[in-house]
Amino acid sequence: MKIIGMDVMSTGVVAYYVLIAAREGLFTPIVADVQKGSYADPVPQAVILTAIVIGLSIQALILVGVMKLSRDNPTLESHEIERSNTP
Amino acid sequence: MTTLTLLWIALPFLMGFVIYLLPRLDRALSLLGALISVAYAINLMVAQSPLSLRLLDHFGVSLLLDPLTGFFILTNALVTTAVILYCWESPKTTFFFAQTLILHGSVNAALACTDFISLYVALEVLSIAAFLLIAYPRSDRSIWVGLRYLLVSNVALLFYLVGAVLVYETHHSFDFVGLQGAPPEALALIFLGLLVKGGIFFSGLWLPLTHSESEAPVSALMSGVVVKAAVLPLVRCALFLDNVDPIVRVFGVGTAVLGVFYAVFEKDAKRMLAFHTVSQLGFILAAPEVGGFYALTHGLVKAALFLIVGVLPSRNLKELQHQPIPRSLWVALTIASFSISGFPLLSGFGAKVLTMKNLLPWQVIGMNIAALGTAISFAKLIFLPHKALPAAERPALKPGFWAAMALLLGGLVVANGIYYEAYSLENIIKPLVTIFLGWLAYGLIFRRLSLKLPRMLEQFDHLIGVMSLSLILLFWMALA
Numbered sequence: 001m002k003i004i005g006m007d008v009m010s011t012g013v014v015a016y017y018v019l020i021a022a023r024e025g026l027f028t029p030i031v032a033d034v035q036k037g038s039y040a041d042p043v044p045q046a047v048i049l050t051a052i053v054i055g056l057s058i059q060a061l062i063l064v065g066v067m068k069l070s071r072d073n074p075t076l077e078s079h080e081i082e083r084s085n086t087p
Numbered sequence: 088m089t090t091l092t093l094l095w096i097a098l099p100f101l102m103g104f105v106i107y108l109l110p111r112l113d114r115a116l117s118l119l120g121a122l123i124s125v126a127y128a129i130n131l132m133v134a135q136s137p138l139s140l141r142l143l144d145h146f147g148v149s150l151l152l153d154p155l156t157g158f159f160i161l162t163n164a165l166v167t168t169a170v171i172l173y174c175w176e177s178p179k180t181t182f183f184f185a186q187t188l189i190l191h192g193s194v195n196a197a198l199a200c201t202d203f204i205s206l207y208v209a210l211e212v213l214s215i216a217a218f219l220l221i222a223y224p225r226s227d228r229s230i231w232v233g234l235r236y237l238l239v240s241n242v243a244l245l246f247y248l249v250g251a252v253l254v255y256e257t258h259h260s261f262d263f264v265g266l267q268g269a270p271p272e273a274l275a276l277i278f279l280g281l282l283v284k285g286g287i288f289f290s291g292l293w294l295p296l297t298h299s300e301s302e303a304p305v306s307a308l309m310s311g312v313v314v315k316a317a318v319l320p321l322v323r324c325a326l327f328l329d330n331v332d333p334i335v336r337v338f339g340v341g342t343a344v345l346g347v348f349y350a351v352f353e354k355d356a357k358r359m360l361a362f363h364t365v366s367q368l369g370f371i372l373a374a375p376e377v378g379g380f381y382a383l384t385h386g387l388v389k390a391a392l393f394l395i396v397g398v399l400p401s402r403n404l405k406e407l408q409h410q411p412i413p414r415s416l417w418v419a420l421t422i423a424s425f426s427i428s429g430f431p432l433l434s435g436f437g438a439k440v441l442t443m444k445n446l447l448p449w450q451v452i453g454m455n456i457a458a459l460g461t462a463i464s465f466a467k468l469i470f471l472p473h474k475a476l477p478a479a480e481r482p483a484l485k486p487g488f489w490a491a492m493a494l495l496l497g498g499l500v501v502a503n504g505i506y507y508e509a510y511s512l513e514n515i516i517k518p519l520v521t522i523f524l525g526w527l528a529y530g531l532i533f534r535r536l537s538l539k540l541p542r543m544l545e546q547f548d549h550l551i552g553v554m555s556l557s558l559i560l561l562f563w564m565a566l567a
Contacts, residue, residue, distance in 0.1 A: 002547075006242060013245050020252050043146045043259075044252055047204050051248060054211045058241055061215060065222065065234045072227055082547055085231040086296065087355075 002078060003062055010055045017048035088138055092152060095127045096199060099192025103185045110181040117184040118171050121191060124164035131157035145260045151201045151323075158379030159198045159319050162386035165498055166311035167191045169491035170304045173394055176485045183223055190216035190308065197316035202261040203251040203277065206320055207244060210284055214240045217313055220305045221297065232300045239293045239550055240284055246558065247280025263320070267328050271565035274331070278324075278565075279558045284317035287368055288342040290557040292544050295349070298361035303397020306357065310364040311390035315382055318371055325375040334564050335372050340453040343369025347460030352538050354404050356396045359464055363427075364389060366457055373454055374445035377438075383502060384426065384438040391423045391495040392468075398484060407471050416484075417473035419492050424465040426499050428525070429458065429518040431510070434502035436518060440509040455521070462525025463533055470529070 025038025066076065073081050102120045106113045131138075137153035167187065174183065193216055197209035214237055222233035251261060253273035258265040266274055279290065286294035294314070298306050325335035346366025353359040367385045371378040395416060401407055412420075426435035439458065446454055543549060 002238060006238060006245075009242065009245050013248050016249060017252055020256055023256075044255060047252075047261075048248075050204075050208060054208070055241075058211070058215065058237060061218065062234060062237055065218075065230050065237075068225070068230050069227060069234070078547060081227075081231055085228045086542070086545075087300070 003059070003066070007055075007059060010051075014048050014052060017044045017051075021045045088134075089140060091127070092138065092140065092150065092199075095123065096150075096192070096196055098123060099188050099195060103189040103192065106181060106185040106188065113181040113184040114171065114175055117188045118168065120188045121164050121167040121171060124160060124191065124195060125168065128157050128161035128164055131160065145262075146255070147202075148200065148205045149202045149262055150199045150205075152199055155322070155379040156198055156319070158383045159315055160195060162315065162383045163191060163194050163198065163312045165494065166308060166386050166390045169390055169394070169494045170307055172487050172494065173304050173307075173491040175487040175490075177487075179223075183220070186216050186219050186223075187308070190220065190313070194312050194316045198319050201263050201323065203247075203254060203263070204261045207248060207251065210240075210244060210316065213313060213316055214244075217309065220308065221301050223305070224302065228300060232297055235547055235550075236293065236297045238547075239554075242551060243280045243283035243290075243554065246276045246554075250274070250276030250278075250280065263324055264327055266324060266331065271562060274565040275558055275561035278321070278334070278561050279554065281317045281321050282338065282557065282561075283554060284314075285321065285368060286314045286365055287318075287321075287372070288338055288345060288557070289544065289553050291342065291365055291368075292553070293550050294365055295358050295361040296545055298364065298393075299355065299357035303393055306361075306397075307390040307393040310361065310393060311386040314364065314368060315371075315386065318368055318378075318382070321372060322375045322378045325372075332375065334561075335375060336447065336450060337564070339369045339372030339374075340450050340457075341369070342366065343373060343457035344453050344460075345369075347457045347464065349540060350464040351460050351533060352536070352540050353464070354537070354539075356399065356402050356404055356407070356468070357393070359404075359467070360389065360392050360396060363461070363464065366461070367427075369457065370439075370442055370454070373450055374442045377441045377445050380434075380502075380505060381438040381442055384434045384499065387495045387498045387502070388423050388427045388435060391419070391492060391499075392427075394488065394491055394495075395420050395423065398488065404467055404471075409472075411472045411474045411476075414473050414475045417471065419496065420471070421469050422496050422499070424468045428462045428465050428522050430522060431515050431518065432500075432503070434499050434505070437503055437506040437509040439518060440514050441506050458518075458521050459525050459528070462522045463529045466526045466529035467533075470526075 021041045021044040025040055027036045027039050029039040029042050069081060070076055099120050102116050106116050131152055132154050135154060140150040142148040171187065190213060193209050193212040197206055197213060200206050200209060218233045218237045221236060222230050250273045254265045254269045255261055257269045282288060283290045298309050301309060321335055325332045343366050346362050346369060350359050350362035350366060353362055371381045399412060400410055426433035429436050429439035
């Protein structure tokens with residue numbers, strides 16, 4: 001549940017970056033003979049691409065950890081796991 | 088110098104991967120990687136001329152390497168070297184050494200950069216490497232502690248990302264300087280991310296459990312360097328921007344007192360050290376101009392303490408009082424404790440004096456209380472019973488352990504020379520009085536007191552909740 005929550009949050013951040021990039025215009029900034037209109041800002045898009053990749057890898061890492069934990073805690077209730085693992 | 092810098096940043100990552108290809112050379116290669124950083128940091132501090140790099144355009148990567156960064160890099164390099172020496176003869180696999188070197192590289196990158204996005208990438212790499220090191224024993228508890236760390240830091244960095252794009256929107260650049268003129272939300276969001284990553288004030292209460300439940304070498308790395316990767320950007324922002332400086336100072340005093348308050352009542356040696364990390368980070372932030380030197384001494388001392396406590400027969404201070412420890416260990420423990428309490432002849436003294444001198448008037452009382460608390464809590468370690476055990480009973484300590492100690496404690500003595508002006512009569516008397524009062528308070532009150540503070544705030548749900556409360560607090564501070 002917590003992992004899904006984190007994922008929703010990161011999707012929100014990604015959407016916000018895309019929104020900021022599209023503030024000024026919507027067209028892809030590619031050099032061409034015809035002027036199409038105002039372009040989207042490529043920098044936030046480039047930056048958030050990095051963040052998406054990092055987010056995915058962290059997500060994968062967390063899920064592997066949870067798989068390991070699920071062997072002894074099949075219900076995966078975080079309160080239970082926390083109680084049995086804090087000194 | 089530019090090429091050298093770029094090579095130095097890339098090298099640890101490169102060597103981290105090469106280690107996988109040449110598993111037989113893992114220990115030697117990782118040691119080499121750390122030693123290269125030592126050489127680079129010393130070079131940086133001797134050169135004294137700041138080097139500022141800007142790659143790509145104004146929205147690209149920017150790096151700043153000045154003597155302040157030099158202190159942090161030196162801390163990172165020395166602690167990593169000591170940890171590798173400590174683990175030299177242990178049966179740790181290639182994986183451990185490769186991750187240590189990658190962690191070292193990501194901390195270096197986080198220390199060098201001055202734009203928000205490079206910092207974000209460095210901090211994320213750092214979280215992943217730290218998670219893998221925490222979860223290295225593969226026990227249920229270590230995996231849970233690691234997961235908790237990864238979740239908390241990832242959520243904090245998501246807040247941070249939102250702040251970064253707000254800065255970009257204002258200036259079309261991700262530089263730290265862009266915080267000036269950015270909306271207050273940007274400052275609040277970015278600072279929340281850095282405060283959580285740095286383990287500062289209430290938002291940093293994930294730190295004690297994580298640092299105390301990891302293995303000794305990993306705790307040494309985490310406390311010695313990992314948290315500092317997020318502290319240096321805070322210090323940088325405070326130095327660049329005048330309106331941020333008071334916020335950072337307030338958090339410095341707050342976290343110094345909070346950490347020490349918990350540490351004084353703590354009965355578990357590793358948890359006490361972890362709470363102490365929280366408090367010492369406050370000392371670094373309380374006087375941003377001179378934070379570098381303090382970070383160096385704290386990194387060395389805390390790594391040494393974690394490594395020593397890792398070989399003690401028990402973690403519980405109550406049990407240790409009935410069980411004499413070997414005298415050689417006790418001597419090392421005492422040197423480190425004296426340094427952190429600010430006793431003259433060790434560099435903790437110079438760092439404390441320098442920090443105290445650069446405080447603003449309203450900070451002095453809080454920081455003196457924190458210094459007193461430090462003396463009280465380390466009296467617990469200094470007054471442990473000890474005796475010269477016969478050779479048969481002595482725990483078998485590896486030469487690697489003593490090599491690491493020699494490096495860290497030797498570093499403390501040598502670092503004394505950086506600020507030798509501290510040695511005036513007035514400066515020497517004050518810490519001695521503080522330490523004496525601390526010991527007195529320990530002997531009369533705290534030794535007999537057994538108070539268990541609730542650990543509610545360290546539960547996972549509350550960590551996330553406190554994060555949002557801190558965000559509101561930061562927002563109002565930024566607006567004020």
